[in-house]
Amino acid sequence: MNNDIFExxxxxxxxxxxxxxxxxxxxxxxxxxxxxxxxxxxxxAAVLVTIPSIKVLSDLNDSEFTTSDDTEIIYEEExxxxxxxxxxxxxxxxxxxxxxxxxxxxxxxKPGRTMSINARYNYSNNESDGFNKSETHYFQNxxxxxxxxxxxxxxxxxxxxxxxxxxxxxxxLGKNFFVEGTYRYSYKKTNSDKNTYSMGNDGRYSVFDPxxxxxxxxxxxxxxxxxxxxxxxxxxxxxxxxxxQPSRTQSVGEGRDTSYSVINFSPIARIDYRFTDDKFLRVxxxxxTSQPSINxxxxxxxxxDPLKITVGNENLKPEFSHSLSTEYRMxxxxxxxxxxxxxxxxxxxxxxx
Numbered sequence: 001m002n003n004d005i006f007e008x009x010x011x012x013x014x015x016x017x018x019x020x021x022x023x024x025x026x027x028x029x030x031x032x033x034x035x036x037x038x039x040x041x042x043x044x045a046a047v048l049v050t051i052p053s054i055k056v057l058s059d060l061n062d063s064e065f066t067t068s069d070d071t072e073i074i075y076e077e078e079x080x081x082x083x084x085x086x087x088x089x090x091x092x093x094x095x096x097x098x099x100x101x102x103x104x105x106x107x108x109x110k111p112g113r114t115m116s117i118n119a120r121y122n123y124s125n126n127e128s129d130g131f132n133k134s135e136t137h138y139f140q141n142x143x144x145x146x147x148x149x150x151x152x153x154x155x156x157x158x159x160x161x162x163x164x165x166x167x168x169x170x171x172x173l174g175k176n177f178f179v180e181g182t183y184r185y186s187y188k189k190t191n192s193d194k195n196t197y198s199m200g201n202d203g204r205y206s207v208f209d210p211x212x213x214x215x216x217x218x219x220x221x222x223x224x225x226x227x228x229x230x231x232x233x234x235x236x237x238x239x240x241x242x243x244x245q246p247s248r249t250q251s252v253g254e255g256r257d258t259s260y261s262v263i264n265f266s267p268i269a270r271i272d273y274r275f276t277d278d279k280f281l282r283v284x285x286x287x288x289t290s291q292p293s294i295n296x297x298x299x300x301x302x303x304x305d306p307l308k309i310t311v312g313n314e315n316l317k318p319e320f321s322h323s324l325s326t327e328y329r330m331x332x333x334x335x336x337x338x339x340x341x342x343x344x345x346x347x348x349x350x351x352x353x
Contacts, residue, residue: 089304091130091154098123112172122162130154132196136306150306152212153197153205163187176232180241184224188291191217192298214300216253220291222318223247228268239270245289251297251314264289264320264349282327292316321348 099122106115134150168182196212197205228241243266250259266287273281295302298312327342 088133089130091128093126093128093130095127096125110172112170112178114168114170116166116168118166118168120164122160124158124160124162126156126158126160128154128156130156132304134303134306148306150303151199152209154212155193155195155197157193158190160188160190162189173229178230180226180228180230182224182226182228184222186220186222188220189217190220194298194300212301212303214254214298216251216298218252218297219248219250220318221248222289222291224289226268235274237270237272239268241268242266243268243287245287245320247289247291247318249291249297249318254299256299256314258314260315260317262289262317262320266320266322278331278333280329283325285322285324287320287322289318289320291318317350319348319350321346 099120101120102118104117108114130153132150132152132154134148136148136150137144138146138148163186165185166182167184168180170178170180172178193215194213196209198207198209200206222245224243224245226241226243228239231238244263245266246261246263248259248261251257264287267285268287269283269285271281271283275281296312296316297314299314300312302310302312324345325342326344327340330339331337
């Protein structure tokens with residue numbers, strides 16, 4: 001039995017974990033430290049072989065930022081300026097993160113029967129101390145009618161805990177024919193504090209501004225159950241299945257408690273066909289759920305662009321994207337020529353952008 005048939009069913013991340021685990025490394029760069037600790041061991045039993053792999057990654061990053069922008073709005077028909085603005089954002093930020101990954105594979109005595117468990121945990125702590133300054137002019141009859149000045153100190157703190165787990169089981173059904181069942185679970189909890197202070201009469205940022213401040217806790221839970229049938233032959237490789245993806249979002253803060261659930265269903269298809277050694281066709285379709293970010297959910301005004309003030313929507317639903325891609329490759333080894341053409345199609349429900 002060709003081991004590549006069932007080995008290829010595992011996700012690319014699993015292969016990356018084993019590759020990284022074989023080569024422990026330590027990297028140090030200016031103001032950015034990464035510590036990678038990898039261990040791998042193998043244990044042979046009478047019934048199965050287990051290969052555990054564990055990786056720990058730590059990342060510290062301190063930086064300063066400064067941005068500036070000029071914006072104008074013109075009433076085109078009469079060529080009259082209505083609004084113009086100059087704004088500057090500056091400050092410092094500190095980003096810390098630590099994560100660990102674990103992969104465990106089980107190969108049974110029956111060729112093709114395989115089980116794997118993949119789990120990861122990530123923690124991040126992001127802090128920023130920034131200044132938001134802008135001067136906006138409002139025109140009437142081509143003359144400045146009024147001016148609005150913003151001078152704020154914005155303190156942000158965001159902590160995130162993310163847990164992901166994946167279980168996969170592959171059972172051979174016949175010659176080069178397999179069925180795979182997978183289950184994924186993702187839990188992400190984010191606490192976000194944004195406190196904004198305006199310049200007071202004492203020349204200090206001491207006046208708290210509740211309009212641009214908020215404290216929120218958001219919990220995202222996403223699950224995915226898949227059933228795939230795989231057939232691999234010399235000329236083709238076919239994977240057909242279906243996926244169910246329930247998700248739940250809960251947002252608590254500022255006297256609000258909002259929660260909702262969504263269930264999405266989608267087919268899964270992957271077809272690789274090799275006409276000859278020099279001609280190859282690939283067609284893939286997949287659906288995926290994406291959760292809104294904390295900034296998209298927080299119902300607090302963002303005046304970093306005074307001419308385009310935005311506010312989050314705590315009732316945003318997760319988006320679900322459908323992706324279809326095709327690719328055709330042809331090469332001529334004698335002439336050292338290569339031809340590749342492809343097309344991608346996508347459609348998104350409840351688009352977050």
